[in-house]
Amino acid sequence: MLFNSTQFIVFFPLVGLLYFVLPHRLRWLLLLGASYFFYMSWEPGYVVLLAVSTAAAYAGGLLIGRTRGRGRTWWLAAGLGVNFGLLFLFKYYNFFAGELRPLLTLVGVDFSLPVSRFLLPLGISFYTFQACSYLIDVYRGKQAPERHLGLFALYVSFFPQLVAGPIERAGHLLPQLRARHRFDYDAATNGLKLMAWGFFKKIVIADRLAVVVEQVYGQPGSYGGPALAIATVCFAFQIFCDFSGYTDIAIGCARVLGFRLTNNFRRPYFAVSVADFWRRWHISLTSWFRDYVYIPLGGNRVGEGRWRINIAAVFLLSGLWHGASWMFLAWGAIHAGYIIFGKVTMPMRERLSAALGLTRAPRVHRAVRAASTFALVCFAWIFFRAQSMADAVGIVRGLVSGWGAVLDPSQLYGVVRSMGVLPRDLAIFGALIAILEVVHVCQARGATLDWLSRRPLPVRWALYSALIWTIVIFGVFRQKEFIYFTF
Amino acid sequence: MKRFVIKLGAFALVNAIIAGAVLARIDSGYAFEQFETDSVLLSMPHNEEVGVLVMGTSRARVLTRVRCNLECLERELGCKVFNIAVPFGGGIVPEKLYLGEFYGRGNRVRTILFFLDPFTMFSPQPNQDHRFVYYEPLRPSLLLAMARNEIPFRRILIYVQSKFTWRWISQTAGTVPCDFETVKGKPDPEKARMRVESLYFDGLNDGYFEHYAETLRDILEMAKQHGARVVVALPPTLLGPQPGADRLMRQLDEFKKSYELVFYDFTGVITDTALFSDYDHLNSPGVETFVKEHLKLVLN
Numbered sequence: 088m089l090f091n092s093t094q095f096i097v098f099f100p101l102v103g104l105l106y107f108v109l110p111h112r113l114r115w116l117l118l119l120g121a122s123y124f125f126y127m128s129w130e131p132g133y134v135v136l137l138a139v140s141t142a143a144a145y146a147g148g149l150l151i152g153r154t155r156g157r158g159r160t161w162w163l164a165a166g167l168g169v170n171f172g173l174l175f176l177f178k179y180y181n182f183f184a185g186e187l188r189p190l191l192t193l194v195g196v197d198f199s200l201p202v203s204r205f206l207l208p209l210g211i212s213f214y215t216f217q218a219c220s221y222l223i224d225v226y227r228g229k230q231a232p233e234r235h236l237g238l239f240a241l242y243v244s245f246f247p248q249l250v251a252g253p254i255e256r257a258g259h260l261l262p263q264l265r266a267r268h269r270f271d272y273d274a275a276t277n278g279l280k281l282m283a284w285g286f287f288k289k290i291v292i293a294d295r296l297a298v299v300v301e302q303v304y305g306q307p308g309s310y311g312g313p314a315l316a317i318a319t320v321c322f323a324f325q326i327f328c329d330f331s332g333y334t335d336i337a338i339g340c341a342r343v344l345g346f347r348l349t350n351n352f353r354r355p356y357f358a359v360s361v362a363d364f365w366r367r368w369h370i371s372l373t374s375w376f377r378d379y380v381y382i383p384l385g386g387n388r389v390g391e392g393r394w395r396i397n398i399a400a401v402f403l404l405s406g407l408w409h410g411a412s413w414m415f416l417a418w419g420a421i422h423a424g425y426i427i428f429g430k431v432t433m434p435m436r437e438r439l440s441a442a443l444g445l446t447r448a449p450r451v452h453r454a455v456r457a458a459s460t461f462a463l464v465c466f467a468w469i470f471f472r473a474q475s476m477a478d479a480v481g482i483v484r485g486l487v488s489g490w491g492a493v494l495d496p497s498q499l500y501g502v503v504r505s506m507g508v509l510p511r512d513l514a515i516f517g518a519l520i521a522i523l524e525v526v527h528v529c530q531a532r533g534a535t536l537d538w539l540s541r542r543p544l545p546v547r548w549a550l551y552s553a554l555i556w557t558i559v560i561f562g563v564f565r566q567k568e569f570i571y572f573t574f
Numbered sequence: 575m576k577r578f579v580i581k582l583g584a585f586a587l588v589n590a591i592i593a594g595a596v597l598a599r600i601d602s603g604y605a606f607e608q609f610e611t612d613s614v615l616l617s618m619p620h621n622e623e624v625g626v627l628v629m630g631t632s633r634a635r636v637l638t639r640v641r642c643n644l645e646c647l648e649r650e651l652g653c654k655v656f657n658i659a660v661p662f663g664g665g666i667v668p669e670k671l672y673l674g675e676f677y678g679r680g681n682r683v684r685t686i687l688f689f690l691d692p693f694t695m696f697s698p699q700p701n702q703d704h705r706f707v708y709y710e711p712l713r714p715s716l717l718l719a720m721a722r723n724e725i726p727f728r729r730i731l732i733y734v735q736s737k738f739t740w741r742w743i744s745q746t747a748g749t750v751p752c753d754f755e756t757v758k759g760k761p762d763p764e765k766a767r768m769r770v771e772s773l774y775f776d777g778l779n780d781g782y783f784e785h786y787a788e789t790l791r792d793i794l795e796m797a798k799q800h801g802a803r804v805v806v807a808l809p810p811t812l813l814g815p816q817p818g819a820d821r822l823m824r825q826l827d828e829f830k831k832s833y834e835l836v837f838y839d840f841t842g843v844i845t846d847t848a849l850f851s852d853y854d855h856l857n858s859p860g861v862e863t864f865v866k867e868h869l870k871l872v873l874n
Contacts, residue, residue, distance in 0.1 A: 093728060093731055107575055270575040270578070272575075272577060272578050275578050276578070548585060548588070551585070552585075552588075552589055552592075555589070556589075556593075556738070559735070559738045559739075560738050560739055560740050560743065561739075561740055564735065
């Protein structure tokens with residue numbers, strides 16, 4: 088079931104109403120049933136995987152809690168093994184099987200593994216990481232083992248964040264699932280506002296930008312620098328609006344029900360460095376890798392060489408988390424390169440900024456850093472979005488050609504039309520992105536929801552109506568999936 | 575929670591009223607000629623006597639799709655013609671709804687000319703699942719008729735939602751005066767075969783045929799109750815014989831026992847590719863030839 092579907096428009100109000108009507112002791116059952124129903128509406132049989140993952144983490148947590156000594160490690164390994172094993176089987180097996188054959192051929196072994204025909208289960212990367220974070224936290228003593236199977240199952244499968252995050256920690260979500268929630272007017276209204284804003288980002292912005300991206304990235308060899316650059320910037324905003332839109336809807340849904348989920352985005356394109364970008368983008372995943380991979384490897388409390396290895400490991404794994412493909416690995420490697428290069432060159436860049444007088448104009452300095460970070464991130468997005476390494480390399484090469492068309496209006500018009508849009512469409516995209524960034528600026532300066540709540544009723548209703556009617560009139564309702572569903 | 579529900583309800587009501595008012599205002603400004611729009615209802619008259627009412631799919635729609643086609647048709651037949659045929663492969667269920675709207679607006683017609691393509695009897699795709707809802711204004715009578723005629727709820731939602739889109743709000747009259755597109759060279763049998771195949775989404779499904787035969791009966795009954803003569807015909811195309819045509823003709827023979835109708839097969843009457851814009855649609859010279867050499871003879 089997609090958030091942007093008629094089924095969800097019926098499903099969510101019904102669940103919300105029943106939730107607050109039912110007595111507290113039955114609410115977990117309602118939410119668990121609703122979450123499993125939500126998941127099964129995609130592909131019913133795959134709910135078994137969700138159940139197995141849940142059972143393994145639940146049993147693992149209890150056994151870790153009851154065991155002393157090395158036995159705890161074995162139970163942790165078993166729980167992680169089941170979860171990551173399922174993830175490997177359904178997501179990575181074909182990739183590794185495919186890559187293994189040429190390697191074996193190199194050493195003279197003619198052997199190939201059978202191909203798996205399983206579908207990629209929806210949300211498996213998300214709920215697997217969520218279940219595993221619980222196991223590791225129990226092992227570390229940060230989290231008490233959860234004895235209530237139903238509540239634990241709900242923790243793993245909570246429908247607002249089941250298929251595309253945010254990846255919640257047990258310490259944050261489990262207490263909320265246990266707590267009694269009274270209907271809160273402000274939480275409900277703020278939740279609905281967040282959902283509306285999420286739908287605006289997804290249906291109006293992301294799905295419109297997708298038209299240009301699909302056209303150009305579908306045949307990148309047919310386009311020159313201007314079109315490739317425009318399409319790449321469009322993709323940067325498409326993926327942001329798509330993913331953060333989903334997250335807003337998820338957080339808004341949960342808030343209506345009285346739950347607070349982790350914020351997953353913090354104006355990532357305002358970042359002043361790639362390291363800063365990763366503190367703002369998909370925060371729940373970044374913090375997962377920080378807490379369960381980077382810090383255990385030593386973090387930055389090791390020598391320079393070891394630190395670089397740690398960074399490379401984290402970003403390669405992060406790339407791999409997104410998909411079983413060399414493209415995602417390349418994307419992760421590029422970001423690792425940015426972080427390492429950024430640290431190495433920081434003294435030089437600081438001297439350069441001082442020499443150019445940028446340190447005396449902090450706003451300009453910040454803008455320059457944000458623009459250059461955005462350019463670096465967009466470059467990396469090429470590898471994330473391109474359909475093959477050959478396409479990605481072709482796009483990079485193509486970016487430096489065809490810029491003469493920018494100086495000739497008739498040629499420029501032809502370039503725009505070849506992307507499947509009119510110049511006015513690009514203007515609309517620009518306006519939508521401008522609206523998005525204005526809201527982000529407002530958010531950076533203060534709590535916009537609180538500001539909104541203090542406006543007079545006619546002003547509030549006018550703004551809400553304008554947002555909703557913009558979604559209805561300008562939205563793309565072809566039920567396009569959220570990009571992060573494919574992870 | 576009570577306060578929340580009341581405020582949400584009030585917000586929804588205020589927006590529904592404003593939306594309804596704005597939509598009514600916008601729709602009232604839409605007054606198109608038949609050749610200016612793909613919408614049937616936006617050009618449908620009220621309380622008028624029409625000489626010939628054309629029904630069918632896009633193959634029938636072409637008869638009035640551009641100005642010169644309509645002018646030719648009315649000139650040669652010597653009467654007012656109104657076309658409720660559904661473009662883009664629309665079938666028998668939308669036609670029943672449109673006929674109901676036509677009579678519901680107090681209109682009268684002497685002859686119904688129904689270009690009945692067999693493919694519309696064998697699948698829900700041209701019927702309940704057709705996109706005709708995109709082209710029509712929001713009318714309670716049509717909404718009700720859709721619900722009664724098994725149009726899926728999803729389609730009804732699309733019908734409502736499509737009225738609140740930029741495409742609907744900003745529509746303007748189409749301005750193509752005549753259509754002189756032609757098929758180049760001889761028809762390619764393989765292309766013709768593929769075209770025919772693409773129309774039969776569910777093959778020659780007997781179950782669907784029986785179901786839509788009842789819809790056809792409803793149309794004939796409506797025509798009978800309003801005193802209209804019915805002429806059923808297979809339209810001219812370059813595609814050759816249409817699968818299921820014999821099944822359709824047997825069914826029409828059954829209906830002849832209860833309803834006064836005549837049947838004509840115009841399938842291969844025009845073979846000159848210069849008179850077609852594609853394999854199954856006449857262009858303007860093609861319409862003129864067809865009307866003068868065939869239609870005029872059967873209708874007058």
